[in-house]
Amino acid sequence: MGICLDELRRMVIxxxxxxxxxxxxGMEELLLGTAAQESQLGFHLKFGRRHGLGIYQIQPHTHRRIWDxxxxxxPALASKVRGLASQHDFLQHPHSELATNLRYATAIALLVYRAxxxxxxxxxxxAGMARIWHRVFHHGPVATARDFELSYARLVSGAPATDSTPRYTEGARPYPPAEARNSPGARLPSHPQGQPLA
Structure with missing residues (x-):
């Protein structure tokens, strides 16, 4: 599972x-669909030996072409985009921003389409989004516009509304109330063999 769809939409895109x-x-949905197809909404930030990076799998040469x-x-737009990048890392490792900075990667993905x-x-x-993605964004002969449609249906339009509250102990038994655990007469938890823990 990648990034929560609602949070990616509301907090990033x-x-x-x-x-x-x-x-x-339309552009919001196209970028969501692109992230769904390219990285399963952020499940992968780099696929093996592929050269794309981040939730949109933007290739370094594409990144360079957008700037050059x-x-x-x-220039005014360039200044706004540069403002989304980190101050120091961008100068030394500009392509790593595609994997580590969601808002910057989103801006570059937008500009790939805009250019x-x-x-x-x-x-x-x-279907129209899929055709645009396939013509502009897709690299290589493997994926098709139909793949985009299927990814969109599964991860974007078919995604249930989410309650994004973290559930770190899903399925685990809840702890007793703090006062019960910490009261003077509380029993120590038992070792699996029934012996109290030392």
Whole structure:
């Protein structure tokens, strides 16, 4: 399981798009679908020997092309994107930001689509999103637009609403109340063989 869908939407993708003045429901859904197809919503940040990184599996040469061929012509936008990157690590290891910085990776993924001058799809047009992803974002001969549709259906539109409260001890017996555990007459827990723990 990757990142919680609702949290990825509300805490990463939507605020990043709004920060860059690029929010639309269609672009939000396209980026969610891209993350679902490329990394199973963040389950993988690097697939074996593949060169892509992060939840969108952006390749270093694509990252470099966005800066060298697109952002160079949009200095105000470049400044906003650079503001999403870390201060020092970006200068030494710029591509690692794609794996470690969700908002920065989202901005670059947006710009991959924007640099291709796409028409933003309607939020319900999954087949249209799949075609755009396959034409602009997909690398290699293996995956198809149908794969995008299936990933979207399974991880985005088919995902249940979540209660994102952490459950660290799911299935475990709850502890007795603190006063029962710590009262002067409380018994020590037993060792598996029935002997009190020392």
């Amino acid at each position: 939507r605020p990043t798009l709004k920060h860059l003045r690029a929010w639309s429901a 061929d697109y952002l160079i012509h949009h 291709a001058d796409i028409d933003i799809p309607d939020p319900g047009d999954i």
